[in-house]
Structures are given as C-alpha cells and as structure tokens.
Amino acid sequence: xxxxxxxxxxxxxxxxxxxxxxxxxxxxxxxxxxxDAGDSLRLRIITHGGVKRTSIIPVLHQWIEEGKRVxxxxxxxxxxxxxxxxxxxxxxxxxxxxSDDMKQSIAPGGIAIQLDLIxxxxxLEQAEKYFNSIPESVRSLELHGALLNCYAKNKCLVKVxxxxxxIRESFSVKKPLSYNVMLNLYAQLGRHEKxxxxxxxxxxxxxxxxxxTFNIRLNAYASTSDIEGMEKLLLxxxxxxxxxxxxxxxxxxxxxxxxxxxxxxxxxxxxxxxQLISDNAAKYAYETLLTLYASSGRKDEVYRVWNLYKKMGxxxxxxxxxxxxxxxxLDDFDGAEMIFAGWESGHTVYxxxxxxxxxxxxxxxxxxxKAEGHVNRIIKGGKEPHAAVWSILASGYQRNNKMEKAVAAxxxxxxxxxxxxxxxxxxxxxxxxYLEAQGEGKAANELLKMLKDHGHDRLVNKINNxxxxxxxxxxxxxxxxxxxxxxxxxxxxxxxxxxxxxxxxCT
Numbered sequence: 323x324x325x326x327x328x329x330x331x332x333x334x335x336x337x338x339x340x341x342x343x344x345x346x347x348x349x350x351x352x353x354x355x356x357x358d359a360g361d362s363l364r365l366r367i368i369t370h371g372g373v374k375r376t377s378i379i380p381v382l383h384q385w386i387e388e389g390k391r392v393x394x395x396x397x398x399x400x401x402x403x404x405x406x407x408x409x410x411x412x413x414x415x416x417x418x419x420x421s422d423d424m425k426q427s428i429a430p431g432g433i434a435i436q437l438d439l440i441x442x443x444x445x446l447e448q449a450e451k452y453f454n455s456i457p458e459s460v461r462s463l464e465l466h467g468a469l470l471n472c473y474a475k476n477k478c479l480v481k482v483x484x485x486x487x488x489i490r491e492s493f494s495v496k497k498p499l500s501y502n503v504m505l506n507l508y509a510q511l512g513r514h515e516k517x518x519x520x521x522x523x524x525x526x527x528x529x530x531x532x533x534x535t536f537n538i539r540l541n542a543y544a545s546t547s548d549i550e551g552m553e554k555l556l557l558x559x560x561x562x563x564x565x566x567x568x569x570x571x572x573x574x575x576x577x578x579x580x581x582x583x584x585x586x587x588x589x590x591x592x593x594x595x596x597q598l599i600s601d602n603a604a605k606y607a608y609e610t611l612l613t614l615y616a617s618s619g620r621k622d623e624v625y626r627v628w629n630l631y632k633k634m635g636x637x638x639x640x641x642x643x644x645x646x647x648x649x650x651x652l653d654d655f656d657g658a659e660m661i662f663a664g665w666e667s668g669h670t671v672y673x674x675x676x677x678x679x680x681x682x683x684x685x686x687x688x689x690x691x692k693a694e695g696h697v698n699r700i701i702k703g704g705k706e707p708h709a710a711v712w713s714i715l716a717s718g719y720q721r722n723n724k725m726e727k728a729v730a731a732x733x734x735x736x737x738x739x740x741x742x743x744x745x746x747x748x749x750x751x752x753x754x755x756y757l758e759a760q761g762e763g764k765a766a767n768e769l770l771k772m773l774k775d776h777g778h779d780r781l782v783n784k785i786n787n788x789x790x791x792x793x794x795x796x797x798x799x800x801x802x803x804x805x806x807x808x809x810x811x812x813x814x815x816x817x818x819x820x821x822x823x824x825x826x827x828c829t
Contacts, residue, residue, distance in 0.1 A: 643675055
C-alpha cells in the first residue's frame with residue numbers, strides 16, 4: 323500500500339518539474355502566409371517566432387528596404403507582445419535597435435524593461451553592467467525596481483536586500499511593487515517571519531496592499547497549513563471594499579485546506595472560485611480546478627470541469643496534461659485512456675508531455691506492458707520518445723528486476739541527450755551493479771563512459787562515490803518521475819526563477 327500511495331503522490335510532480343514546457347493550442351493561431359491576413363511588420367515578426375535563436379533584425383531591415391515605414395510606437399507594442407510570449411531575445415533586439423538605430427530616447431520604464439531583458443538573455447552580470455552604465459540622474463525607481471526583481475529571480479538575497487534598502491532610502495515609495503518582490507522572495511525562501519514585518523511596514527508607510535500582496539501572504543499561510551492565519555487574512559480581504567477578489571484567491575485558500583487534509587472545507591471555496599472565473603482567465607483557471615478537484619478525490623467534478631473546459635472551443639495540450647494526470651491520480655485509467663485517444667486523433671501540435679503522464683502512471687503501478695504499449699505507439703507514430711520516457715521505463719524495469727531491459731532503456735535515455743530526462747543515479751547504480759555482478763565490467767565502464775561523453779560528469783562522480791553496500795535494487799518507492807526529478811536538481815539546468823503570483827498550476 324505504501325508503494326501505491328507514494329506512486330500516486332509522485333504524480334503530483336508530473337506537472338511541476340518534468341513537464342515544464344508550456345503547451346500550445348491544438349488550433350492554428352496565426353496565418354501560414356502573409357497573404358492570409360495582409361502583410362504587416364507585426365505579422366512578419368510574429369511568424370518569425372519559429373526560429374527564436376536567429377536574429378529578428380533582418381526582418382526589420384527587409385521591411386525598410388521595401389520602402390515601408392517603421393513606427394516607434396508599433397515597436398514598443400511588439401516588445402511588450404514578445405515579452406508576453408517569452409521571446410526575450412527578439413524583444414531585446416528590437417529594444418536595442420529602437421534606441422541605437424532609430425535614435426529614439428527611451429523612457430524610464432523602457433530602460434527598466436531593457437534591463438530586465440538583458441538579465442533574461444545575457445545574465446545578471448550584464449544587467450548590472452547596464453545598470454551601472456546609466457547616469458545616476460536617470461536611474462529611476464522603475465530601473466532600481468527592475469534590478470531588484472532580477473536579484474530576486476536569481477535569489478541573490480544579500481544583493482536584493484541591499485537594493486531594497488537603497489530604494490527605501492532614495493525614493494518615496496507609494497506603491498507595493500518593490501515590497502511584493504521582497505515578500506515573494508521571502509516566501510520562496512521559507513523566511514515567513516519576514517512577511518508580517520514587511521506588511522506592517524507597508525501599513526506604517528501608508529502603502530496599500532494590493533491583490534498580489536495578499537496573494538503572496540495567503541500562499542505562505544496555505545503552504546505551511548496555517549489555517550487560522552489563512553482564514554483571518556481571507557476575511558480581511560473580503561471585508562476590504564477596495565479589493566476585488568478573483569478566482570485565484572479562493573483556489574489558493576482551497577489548496578491550503580487540501581494540504582491540511584480538510585477536504586470538505588475546500589469544496590465551497592472551489593465553487594466560489596469557479597463563480598469568479600472570467601473569460602480571459604478560463605483556460606488557466608479550469609486547469610487549476612482540474613488538479614484541485616483531483617486532489618480532493620472528486621472524480622465527478624474533474625469530468626464536469628473538463629466539459630466546461632471543452633466549451634471554450636479551443637483545446638490546449640496543457641489542458642490534456644491536467645485532466646489525464648488528474649484521472650490517473652484517481653485511478654481512472656479508462657477515462658484517461660479515452661481522453662488520451664481523443665487528443666491523439668485530434669491534436670495538431672504534438673507534445674511529448676502527454677504520453678509521459680500515462681507512461682509514468684503505468685510504470686509507477688508496475689503495469690509495464692501498458693507503458694511499453696504507449697512507447698511503441700509513439701515510435702509507430704513517427705516520433706522519437708523523449709529521454710524522460712526511457713528513464714521512466716528504466717526505473718520501472720529496475721524495480722521489477724528486469725535489469726537487461728533497464729540497462730537498454732538507460733542507454734536510450736542517455737543517447738536522447740536531454741539533461742532534464744536522465745535517470746536517477748540510483749537507477750544507474752543498479753544498472754552498473756548488475757553489469758558488474760554479471761561479470762560484464764567492461765560493459766559497466768562503457769555505460770559510465772557514455773554518460774561522461776554526453777556531459778554528465780557530475781552524475782558519473784555521484785555514481786562512483788556511492789556508499790559501499792548501497793543497493794539500488796532495494797529501492798521500492800515507486801516513483802519513476804521522482805527519481806528523474808532528483809537528477810534535474812543535480813544537473814541544475816533550470817534554476818528556480820521568481821515564482822508567478824498565481825502559483826497553482828499543473829504545468
């Protein structure tokens with residue numbers, strides 16, 4: 323039973339680390355040619371998005387060579403759009419081109435945006451150099467706030483506290499933005515004792531808390547199962563006539579009850595959250611509700627919300643991930659397979675994340691033949707299985723003493739060459755131990771060499787430095803994805819960034 327419980331718990335992590343990539347709509351969003359909707363600079367730049375590593379500047383030059391006018395305000399709008407779509411390199415190129423080539427003076431807010439983009443594209447050190455290159459007289463509150471946020475994203479606590487103190491000393495702060503950055507960082511770092519002190523300081527300085535401020539504090543209460551604090555804050559928010567509560571506030575509170583094991587108390591809040599969903603927030607809100615209702619054990623509610631999701635008229639891969647992972651969490655594999663079949667027959671944008679959900683669930687329950695069946699479907703469909711697929715299979719094989727298959731799957735995971743999908747070191751240790759026990763020391767060394775050749779030196783060192791007598795075969799935690807996640811942390815390929823103010827997500 324413990325094995326099954328831990329297997330179920332590990333599914334909650336499917337959508338937090340391994341499945342990090344944002345999923346796209348299964349409908350075509352933009353015209354495939356300029357003639358479909360009329361030529362424009364905006365259209366050319368948007369459709370250039372499929373090649374994010376290439377420069378956007380030639381698109382601008384071509385537009386000018388054709389004798390067409392470039393409007394600065396249009397470029398500013400495009401920078402905003404590209405940032406929203408996380409095309410930071412292109413947004414930075416346009417921002418720099420606007421100031422360098424068009425000789426347009428940048429407003430204080432624009433300078434702050436450029437610093438943020440430099441940090442995202444070139445790193446924190448370059449952002450600091452840009453900040454220091456700005457004359458002292460031009461360094462606005464917005465610019466200081468942008469660098470503060472960069473420090474927070476990189477969790478540079480000493481620097482962020484120093485910058486925050488400088489902001490407090492140099493500017494008359496009337497808005498809560500910089501305080502929200504500090505509150506959010508302290509919440510991330512588990513420094514909850516700092517939160518109330520900062521909010522008290524805001525009150526003393528006459529700085530009104532906004533919805534982000536309350537959301538951060540509410541999340542902190544929920545994350546520590548401080549139900550009394552959470553309930554008091556929620557009542558305070560509801561009594562504030564200047565504060566407009568949205569669906570996410572109630573979803574956060576409901577999640578707090580669920581974490582504390584108070585399922586029945588979460589249900590009215592989930593209903594209240596649903597009543598407040600706007601059209602613009604529907605996609606993310608419904609995906610959140612799917613996961614929360616699954617956590618509450620309400621399968622009928624999962625299906626009901628999924629039907630509401632479908633009425634939006636557009637299907638997203640992220641939605642399929644949420645509903646399928648929710649159903650397998652509730653052991654409804656028939657329902658999950660039915661929805662998966664619908665995605666498989668109707669999608670236009672393939673996502674490896676969706677079959678991974680089912681493959682992982684089957685492996686965690688030791689239904690290896692079903693997992694293998696899904697892998698074969700991927701291959702027959704002309705796709706190459708993601709490294710995580712082979713890693714999950716390897717862990718399943720290892721737990722079931724199918725070591726020849728485990729070794730073969732590990733090799734395929736390594737050759738797939740994805741740092742975010744490598745097997746856990748304990749699975750690798752089991753494979754190395756197995757080969758050595760079979761008298762195949764050469765094969766064991768070749769496996770380690772293969773790891774090293776693909777840039778996994780730290781992982782090889784961890785395997786070589788394993789404790790004497792450590793037996794990876796005996797690991798029965800049932801968490802294939804949990805093992806992969808440990809490896810994600812080892813490689814440190816994705817440093818945790820500054821969390822969004824809407825924290826509940828299945829993607």
